Amino acid sequence: MKPLRVGIAGLGTVGAGVVKLLAQQAELITARAGRPITVTAVSARDRNRDRGVSLDGLIWHDDPLALAWDENVDVVVELIGGSDGPAKALAEKALAAGRPLVTANKALLALHGTALAQAAEDASLPLAYEAAVAGGIPVIKVLREGLAANRVSRVAGILNGTCNYILTIMREEKRDFGDVLADAQRLGYAEADPSFDIDGVDAAHKLAILAGLAFGQKIDFSSLHVEGIRRISALDIVFAQELGYRIKLLGIAERTEAGISLRVHPAMVPVSKPIATVDGVFNAVLLEGDFSGPVFLQGRGAGEGPTASAVVADLIDIARGNQIPVWGMAQSKLAEARVVPMAHLTSAYFLRLMVVDQPGVLADVTAILRDHGISLESMLQHGRKPGEAVPIVLVTHETREDAVNAALARISMLESVLEAPALIRIEPK
Amino acid sequence: MKPLRVGIAGLGTVGAGVVKLLAQQAELITARAGRPITVTAVSARDRNRDRGVSLDGLIWHDDPLALAWDENVDVVVELIGGSDGPAKALAEKALAAGRPLVTANKALLALHGTALAQAAEDASLPLAYEAAVAGGIPVIKVLREGLAANRVSRVAGILNGTCNYILTIMREEKRDFGDVLADAQRLGYAEADPSFDIDGVDAAHKLAILAGLAFGQKIDFSSLHVEGIRRISALDIVFAQELGYRIKLLGIAERTEAGISLRVHPAMVPVSKPIATVDGVFNAVLLEGDFSGPVFLQGRGAGEGPTASAVVADLIDIARGNQIPVWGMAQSKLAEARVVPMAHLTSAYFLRLMVVDQPGVLADVTAILRDHGISLESMLQHGRKPGEAVPIVLVTHETREDAVNAALARISMLESVLEAPALIRIEPK
Structure with missing residues (x-):
């Protein structure tokens, strides 16, 4: 069977891992993919660095963009990293040149995923990114x-x-x-x-x-x-x-x-x-x-083996000829996200104050919380050190974040409160 | 887009769940699959039972095998159950008639999976079974x-x-x-x-x-x-x-x-x-x-919603045109399994004996274990009831199962051992 020929840009830990995996597991991958998957070309910054894998017989490109047009490459694997610069340029060029793209680049997808998905859809090409999130977990x-x-x-x-x-x-x-x-x-x-x-x-x-x-x-x-x-x-x-x-x-x-x-x-x-x-x-x-x-x-979630496992899973999908829309459905079906401002979040909150241990502090704090409609599930204070700094922990019932922020702003101004309160949300509510 | 027309055999909890899911989530599934997935025909034992879903407008077959040849059906979903009988017959006929098969039937696949996969491969048809194992977990x-x-x-x-x-x-x-x-x-x-x-x-x-x-x-x-x-x-x-x-x-x-x-x-x-x-x-x-x-x-791992979710995931894959070899690679690449007999397993073991609480019992038991080369990691005995039955728990180091079985056979014959010993393997070793 005709092999799927892979060009890899970026030979750091993950890139070297992909080269190693494809070599070490060649027979298994050929069986699973229905045809061999072989690296034919690579690009990285330093040609002479020892990466623990053999690059013999591979085409070397000093310019990663050359992979997009290399006639010996059927699919481009982008492992350069970074949301812009050469990673983005290579992704765009590879799709423009009619080559499927596999990437582990979360920044690229988070910032430019919509445009790249549109380019992939327009060209009817796979854009796969299993390795971008949570490494070995598919x-x-x-x-x-x-x-x-x-x-x-x-x-x-x-x-x-x-x-x-x-x-x-x-x-x-x-x-x-x-x-x-x-x-x-x-x-x-x-x-x-x-x-x-x-x-x-x-x-x-x-x-x-x-x-x-x-x-x-x-x-x-x-x-x-x-x-x-x-x-x-x-x-x-x-x-x-x-x-x-x-x-x-x-x-x-x-x-x-x-x-x-x-x-x-x-x-x-x-x-x-x-x-x-x-x-x-x-x-x-x-x-x-x-x-x-x-x-x-x-x-x-990371590391050579798990991330290479994810990259090669994408390559096997492509070798099998399977293709899923980049975001799970056609671009025209995607809705614009309506994102709720953080101030409108409702959650339970863990709040920790550092206060001077003196009479009346708790009365001041709880009065402010009451004013903002915040009720408490529990309160913790350990030991007593009259006149010194002690932590007080408050756990609220579910309430709106803007109410908590307003209350904390007032609490911070109390003379007996010594530093900015700590706030940690409780999940799930 | 041309819909994918589904024929369902078996309208128990899961079958009704699939009908419900496809109706309730029609718009989402059309977007994800790239075309509508609609139930056109069904078969079940009792036509008049209330299943909580509307079957209006669907073709009803008393004989599930009729789904295999129904010209209004593109894909057959087998939810009858059982390793043989009508489930197996329908699976075979559907593939013979050129229709992809989706099944939740673990017994069918465990017993006849090789032959069915060969039939699917010969006909270049998908045979999908996500719902057969662990329900909602893909x-x-x-x-x-x-x-x-x-x-x-x-x-x-x-x-x-x-x-x-x-x-x-x-x-x-x-x-x-x-x-x-x-x-x-x-x-x-x-x-x-x-x-x-x-x-x-x-x-x-x-x-x-x-x-x-x-x-x-x-x-x-x-x-x-x-x-x-x-x-x-x-x-x-x-x-x-x-x-x-x-x-x-x-x-x-x-x-x-x-x-x-x-x-x-x-x-x-x-x-x-x-x-x-x-x-x-x-x-x-x-x-x-x-x-x-x-x-x-x-x-x-089970239930209407999770199992229906798995069945419909398979249908979406088929609607998208994606196809993976049934056992992950071509039938000719599958090896014959060489299965190690249980007697050759090595494991650590939890053993519980019910013994008469009298002097010498433990010496007898530990001598037998020693004779079979079994060493102990720990031993538990609580309280003392002279002359009465008490449990003794032994945890072994890693050892071979046949040695443990031989030792337990001898231990069971001791007069002071009152019932068959309990054996539970420790995992992972």
Whole structure:
């Protein structure tokens, strides 16, 4: 059978993993795909770096864009990364030149997914991106095909392994954020510039993709609320445990009566929920379909093997001749997303105040909450240190976020309140 | 666009669910499938039963086989059930008449999957069966497509919701098997004749399907070791908890050096494993790919909505024109399975003896274990009742099953041992 000839742009960990997988598993993949899948051409920055895989016999392009027109390439795999620049240029050129595109690039899809999908549809070409979200977990396929008969009401996931690793170590070793981050950077679990991960941007890119698929809507990435984990304190992790929660950075997309809610933020998750027990670098996604019920998926969210597994699954689909619309339906069927502003979110809240332990503080705080119509489910204060700083934890019943923000603004101005209150949403409500 | 016209045989819970789903979600499904999917013909035993869905305008066939030749039907959905009889006849006739087949019938596929797949391949027709395993969890798609680049080393799952429900209630309410089963039957969670479920046959059918897909091998159903949950006692559940385990009925398929191991039996699962915390009627499957790493899936394993969701996902695939080989690769590529006999299994074992509490018993038992080369990891005996029956629990290190069986045969003959010892394997080793 005629092989499917692959051109790979970007030979970092994932690119080298794809080359390795296709070589090591050649016989199995030929059987599954119905024909061989072989790498014929590559492009990367440094021709001489040792990547632990043989590039003998492959065509080398210094310019990745050359892959789009290479007559020895049937499908282009974009593993350069970055939402713009050469990654975007290559994606556009490959489709323009009539070549299917496989990419692991979440930023590219989150920011330019609508335009790229239109280009793919116009050219009747596959654009596949299983590797862009949750690595070894085939969540794109599950959502786009496995749950295709369902109206999905909610997607919630641990989508960034670096954040989950840091939160797990903070809890297990009772250590502070900065300290654990520095360790994670030494160990290679966090980048030298960690902000994409720890500020929630990476998780938000993935959430935007999942939301687009789940709801059949065009998602404007700037409409997502994005918070990271920098402000999570060891103290809040201890209180979470005491209250029966785990703190996780979640990406949440849900339908509400007013529109869809799209947000990445730390959340208190009851320990009884499967997602609460997902620790370390693992990723997990919970999908709620109206007929299927909840479907929970867990696995490795990153790394050479899992990501290469996802890229090659896409290549096998293409080799088999199967094609699914990029966002699960024709572009003309996609609705414009109506995103609910964060101020209109209703949730239960964990609030922690640092206050001077003196008479009347609690009366002031609870009066303000009452003024804003916020009722409390529980209150925690441990020990007494008259005249010194002590934490007070308040757990609210379900209430609107703008009410909480207004109350916290007033509470922050109380003289006895010593620092900005901590706020962590409780999920699911 | 030309609709995909569906003929459904069998209008029980699932059949009615499919009719309902296709009607209720018509617009969404048309968008996702690229064309309408409409039921045009049905067949069931009783024409007048109220199924809660309208059958107005549908062609009614008293004989399900008529669906295979009905010119108003593009695809046949077989929901009759049973490994032989009309279900098998319809499957064969539909493929012979050039019509794709969708089925939820695990028994049919476990027993006749090779022959049916050959017929489908010869006719270049899709044969889809997402609904046959684990209901709303798209595990067939995940295994056959999502993990297609992987050599899968192990599949382990909770594949029968009835058993998992019974074991969950036994643990939570500290009640005996027979008692909980009777309740489950009253509540409709267990059949009047429950043996297919509780003796492990249903789970074994599903395991045979997963193993065939995971390993690319033709599975002879009679080569599976199948044990159910009838002999699980409330006492063993208590000991399991004390030792940090949960008892689950697992289906396990794994590669070993000597061949593949295929077995359904109760297992002690460490509480730290995700599968240990899957309770009630939920199903779960853990898949181990060499590149993907572990992928864990959890969801509703049965019921109208989840099963209909799976059937319609298959119909959408067919409407989209996508086709995957039935067992993930061409029939000629499938290997004959070499199944390791159960006697050659190596595992750690939980053993419980009921013995007369008198001096020397433990010395006799441990001498026999030593004679068979079996070493112990731990031993539990609570309280003392001189002269009366007491349980002794032994947890072995990893050892071969034939050695354990030989030792237990000798232990059973000791005068101080009062009943047949209980044996529960520990998974994963």
